[in-house]
Amino acid sequence: MIELSQVRKVFHAGRPNEHVAVAGVSLTLEAGRLTVFRGPSGSGKTTLLSLIGCMTRPTSGRIFLQGREITSLPLPFLTDLRRRTFGFIFQQFHLLAKVSVLENVMLPAYPLGESYSALKSRALSWLERLGLAAKAAAKVEWLSGGEAQRVAIARALINGPQVLIADEPTAHLDSHLSQEFMALMADFKTAGTTILIASHDPLVHEAVAVDRVVDLRDGRLVSPESRIC
């Protein structure tokens, strides 16, 4: 369970170009649910996801992960928490060019230093589940958009995260691939993973697996605070 209490994020605080990206959000996100954040461009969706995923710290307010306050944790703990708890899928996929699919998937696990054979077999089994077994040795620049995203998904899953965070995951996919993506997310949710998605895409909002859509505007929750499906 994730709880946000009066979370604010201000960029360039105290300067003429000061910008409030998240303006006091209080929110409770149930574990094992699929939540979608919706809102116009610049409404603070990406910023909110980075705050939840410990990628950046709030300017004020507090975030709790399973009852534990994480906003004031020292950096090494925060990093450790981030890589064991959260898996990220970026809009641009952010795969390393000229590196094999397999190595891209294994990359987030390197700092944890487990044995190579265990890591490799785990990465291969994820690739297999995502239908990419044949591409393990391929370089990522040879992949189609859908394949590249599935590599990004496998990479997000490699450390066994409890929470999967995806920012505009369908922006580069056609309708069919978008639906496939949402079906995959539904599978992961069934397996117990908490899923947070930021998206403009109605295909995402309307997917059956979505438990809750949170509307944002100008960095605030739109009232009625949220709609529970």
Add this chain to the structure above:
Amino acid sequence: MARRLHKQRYLLDFALSSLWRRKGKNLALLGVYSLLVFVLASVLFFTQALKREAALVLAASPELIVQKLAAGRHDLIPAAYAERLREIRGVSRVSGRLWGYYYDARVRANYTVMAPEEVAVPEQAVLVGAGIARGRHLSRGSTLTFQGYDGTPRAFQVRGVLSPESELLTADLVLMAAADVRRLFGLAEGLYTDLTVAVNNPREVATVAAKIQELLPDTRPILRDEIRRTYEAAFDWRAGILLSVFSGALLAFLIFAWDKAAGLSAEERREIGILKAMGWETGEVLQLKFWEGAVVSLTAFFMGTLAAYLHVFVAAAPLLAPVLQGWSVLYPRFRLTPFIGLFEVAILFFFTVVPYTAATIVPTWRAAGLEPDQVMRS
């Protein structure tokens, strides 16, 4: 513990694969770097070897030499002078030396022909230095002919080639029996080229020299200290030239490292961002870049040092040879004895590997310090 080890293995493997991914750039870098190390190490090895040769020359030369002067020019010294010198207090031993320079027109080099004190050479036989052996293609059993002072050719059988620790000392040396030296140069019995004087107490050498001057005003005592000074002057001059080469190369290296430091390609920056977003810590990204820098710089260091070793000690330093000119009469066939000081190599290591590795880390440190969420938007 095993985890830490595994982690470093992963980082090293990934560093290697990253280097390979940018192989064009990194091979060029490795080439330039190896070349610089090669220049630095060549100069270093060369000066060190020369220094050691000079030290050996000094160690082998007698503490005090007495020459006779005739109108300021070197003249042969009568054996009777030796008797007078033995009477001086503090002198332990006086011996006469027989030697002279012989110009060999065939190889256009001067040989030092000498009657050795320690070893006995049979008449009509010689021991030759390695430089002469090379120049005249001599080996044990060959015949070497000299033109005597009166024009008559004199044949000697080569009994062996001198292979001492310092070639500089003996490259041009020909050892033969005292009687043969006398016959070759036409030296009458009872005359020597010069006298060497051994002194009981090394601190009294100057006093003894002064006494000799007083006792025999037509002689000139030469102290080893004076020889040392001459050598040092000659050596310092050469070292000065080499030092300028060295500092030039070092400067080039620093510019090169600085350039590397200033530039982190957009691709590298992007990769660092991705790693951070994947949950890598700043320190882990730095370790990765450390491995990259260490691999490049260690490889370049070993390749450059090895090439320099071959250049200086096997190929006889063709690129630095002009500096050697005038040092040895048997130039350019002269070969330095391999000698490497660990301290100097450590210095070289410190001045090349460390700045380079640091130069790869510093810009990464700046780039890796960014918050990971920055890559979410780009």
